[in-house]
Amino acid sequence: MATTTNYGWTTPDDTALVKDGASAIRTLGTSVDTTTKNLNPETTLGDIAYRSSTSNVNTRLGIGGTGTVLTVAGGVPTWATAGGGGLTLISTTTLTGASVTLSSIPQTYNHLQLIVQNWIPVNDNANLRFRFNADSTASRHVSNSMIGDVASSFGSTSAQFSAQQDNGTSQALIVGNVFNYTNTTTWKFYNVHAIGNNSTTTTEANYVTILQGAYNQTTAISSIELFANTGNLTSGTVLLYGVK
Amino acid sequence: MTTKPQVKIVNCETGEEIVRDATAAEIAQIKVDADNAAKAKAEAEAKETAKSAILDRIGLTADELKTILG
Numbered sequence: 001m002a003t004t005t006n007y008g009w010t011t012p013d014d015t016a017l018v019k020d021g022a023s024a025i026r027t028l029g030t031s032v033d034t035t036t037k038n039l040n041p042e043t044t045l046g047d048i049a050y051r052s053s054t055s056n057v058n059t060r061l062g063i064g065g066t067g068t069v070l071t072v073a074g075g076v077p078t079w080a081t082a083g084g085g086g087l088t089l090i091s092t093t094t095l096t097g098a099s100v101t102l103s104s105i106p107q108t109y110n111h112l113q114l115i116v117q118n119w120i121p122v123n124d125n126a127n128l129r130f131r132f133n134a135d136s137t138a139s140r141h142v143s144n145s146m147i148g149d150v151a152s153s154f155g156s157t158s159a160q161f162s163a164q165q166d167n168g169t170s171q172a173l174i175v176g177n178v179f180n181y182t183n184t185t186t187w188k189f190y191n192v193h194a195i196g197n198n199s200t201t202t203t204e205a206n207y208v209t210i211l212q213g214a215y216n217q218t219t220a221i222s223s224i225e226l227f228a229n230t231g232n233l234t235s236g237t238v239l240l241y242g243v244k
Numbered sequence: 245m246t247t248k249p250q251v252k253i254v255n256c257e258t259g260e261e262i263v264r265d266a267t268a269a270e271i272a273q274i275k276v277d278a279d280n281a282a283k284a285k286a287e288a289e290a291k292e293t294a295k296s297a298i299l300d301r302i303g304l305t306a307d308e309l310k311t312i313l314g
Contacts, residue, residue, distance in 0.1 A: 090256050091254055091256045091259070093252070093254050093261070096250070096252055096263070097249065097250035097251055097252055097263065098249035098250060098251050098266055098270075098274055099249075099251045099252070099266075099270075099274075100251075100252045100254065101251065101252065101253045101254065102254050102256055103253055103254060103255055103256065104255045104256050104257040104258070105256050106256060106257060127281075129277070136273050136276070156280065157273075157276065157277065157280065158277060158280075227274075227277065229277065229278075229280075229281035229284075230278055230281050230282075232249070240256065
């Protein structure tokens with residue numbers, strides 16, 4: 001009997017009898033069906049297939065869990081937890097009102113990065129401040145300039161997060177990092193780089209500042225409240241990223 | 245009618261956003277925060293005033309002092 005070039009399916013010889021046609025077609029169809037199934041073992045939405053050690057037989061790899069990535073282990077593809085270095089956007093929020101609280105922050109990342117763009121306070125020269133875990137207990141937050149050695153006394157109910165900002169024009173940018181925020185054995189600290197518009201000459205920066213601060217509690221950080229040190233928030237965008 | 249301050253709460257797990265009136269406790273905290281900011285501003289201004297008084301006594305401007313300190 002003749003066979004096909006690639007998959008070796010049996011086909012009638014040129015001299016085969018017409019009366020055997022039905023049987024020959026059925027045999028060929030069964031072979032095609034078997035091969036097709038071997039090459040497409042997926043059964044569920046999102047499944048993928050890869051070549052097995054057997055020629056023309058693929059292996060099904062079920063869809064991975066949310067956030068997992070494809071890697072290789074033991075010479076075959078497999079899903080695994082994402083490695084270090086990745087940024088995941090957790091939330092995008094518009095600043096408004098007296099305060100904005102980012103709550104229920106996922107506890108699955110190593111660090112947090114908070115980016116505030118184009119924020120505008122109601123009052124000229126206001127600073128943006130923040131508070132961890134809605135904790136307004138006195139003497140738990142501290143912040144200061146990173147220029148030089150500055151004694152840090154936990155003397156506040158919140159911490160500074162920005163340079164002073166004009167209340168009409170904003171090209172302000174704030175990038176802050178909260179490190180190891182899920183651990184429950186150490187105090188927490190953050191650093192921030194910030195630039196804001198001068199309230200008199202808005203084409204100038206009021207400050208290009210580097211700040212640092214801390215929170216003297218061992219509780220994991222699950223919420224961050226942002227507010228102006230004076231007056232309401234007019235606008236601005238807050239992006240919260242999880243860092244692996 | 246007095247308008248209460250508005251606070252926004254964003255649930256990062258679900259994406260749900262709630263904007264509501266501040267509670268009495270939150271309004272009290274807003275006042276504490278404002279008082280703290282006013283106090284810090286007053287302290288900074290007092291520091292600047294004291295610095296200017298010292299410079300006046302020794303007859304130097306702030307720029308001249310910066311030059312001396314390098």
